[in-house]
Amino acid sequence: MNNSIALKSILTKEVQRFTRIWVQTLVPPAITISLYFVIFGSLIGSRIGEMGGFDYMSFIVPGLIMMSVITNSYSNVASSFFSAKWQRNVEEMLVAPVPNWVIVAGYVGGGMCRGILVGLIVTLVSLLFVDIQLHNIWVIIATVTLTSATFALGGLINAIFANSFDDISIIPTFILTPLTYLGGVFYSISLLPEFWQGVSQVNPIVYMVNAFRYGFLGISDVSLVTAFSVIIFFIVTLFTVAMVLISKGIGLRS
């Protein structure tokens, strides 16, 4: 069987899904980010002064872009895969000779496409408020790609376990959002007391935001090697978990 056609079919379906409902999927992040810039950038940011040697608006741009990438990669896969379970059209794939890795790659690819597209939209909106500088484009591309893959995998696992629409909003609300806000989007973790700096180091989002910020500004609270090691560790772990769950048919087969 030609797995590349199956992969392309899942990926196309996923991209068609979020572009068909673009008002729900692509517009809100642009509006949200504009509000962040107006409130934290222009109104409050101007009173904060510099952070990490840059004005506050420039400092928070990478974090805000990354926040949008994380949220959208995660929620795209979580809602799409759960909807497929709920409407039972996931059975279209389960009865077909599609290998499990193709299902995982297709959905994760779809989540990555939305995360990266939203990241681009948010970057364009940011240009209305601040001049963005690029320190290392390859670090930016690598970080955004790997981070979106990590959270798309997380969204998939969430959807596999979910039994109701409430179940796909619990993780983003109670885990993802706090981790993102405490992940150094709005501040440098070097400003925190030593104890909280240590606590922050178990938050994976700190590594993603800092690696991404390095790509733009050339500054980071953590080393790039550590940051990429952490991200790759999460990707491998989450991919393995997703594969095991789908192979066993957890939440999919009775």
Next chain:
Amino acid sequence: MTYALEISALEKTYKGGFQALKGIDLTVEQGDFFALLGPNGAGKSTSIGVITSLVNKTGGKVKVFGYDIDTDLEKAKSFIGLVPQEFNFSQFEPLVNILVNQAGYYGVSKPVAIQRAEKYLKQLELWDKRDEPARTLSGGMKRRLMIARALMHEPKMLILDEPTAGVDIELRRSMWDFLKALNEEGITIILTTHYLEEAEMLCRNIAIIDGGEIVEDTSMKKLLAQLDVETFIFDLQANLTLTSLTQFAEQSQSIAYRVIDDHTLEVDLNKSQNLNQIFEQLNAANIEVLSMRNKSNRLEALFVSLINKKSSTTKAKQQSAVVGAN
């Protein structure tokens, strides 16, 4: 000979402990039109679920065209087209996308998939709706969409779980014609249905499942031959008179009949009697027959008797077990 489907000692026990399949054995020959009948909760959908890998089996073996689903699952899946009982497509996607994506899951390239989508949507009279989201279709159209979807990879075996449920008579008959034509092309068809007339009309072989066990597995002809009594309804040319009726009653003492109204007579015929005999007696009594038909679906009567026989056997076994225990 390689069977289209070969099931042996298939068992399924759900998490709560409910045993849906109790070691069933079943074979379906290539090119067959096979009916799997049974009351609600008998294990039909569970069996189909296991064959199509939507349900994990607890024990036993399933082979599809010789490929074991434990060792060659992907190969086995490639032979099967499934039309499930419940609608299971995205309600928001246009029909063409649903079909083309489904073909893609089987490795069919997009240009070929588009051609096939056009072919099947036209054959199933859905072409005008091709760009509409699936949620806008009527119930009958949704059923036909699922048939089109199941055919997109041109399977060698089509499994239909209650395909005509909720479909009007005219549409049901056109679906029967469509399925007959597919079978004539060589596609093996396995059908579950609540319309026993449908099974009788379409299928050559039949298995009846009840309580997770196969209670009958035979050809449709042999099954119908088990019927002892058939009831015929005679529509009469003229009003029945007392004289003609008395004359008929005298001649046909071994025949059970009922007068439904002054133009209708109902006659029970057992295996030792034939219709010629009845017509002779009706003629002699000056009763002219305008038309004649079967009273009820013959298979339905047999189905009920088989299920009842099975449940009384089970009860007897349970009682003797209780007596033995005491």
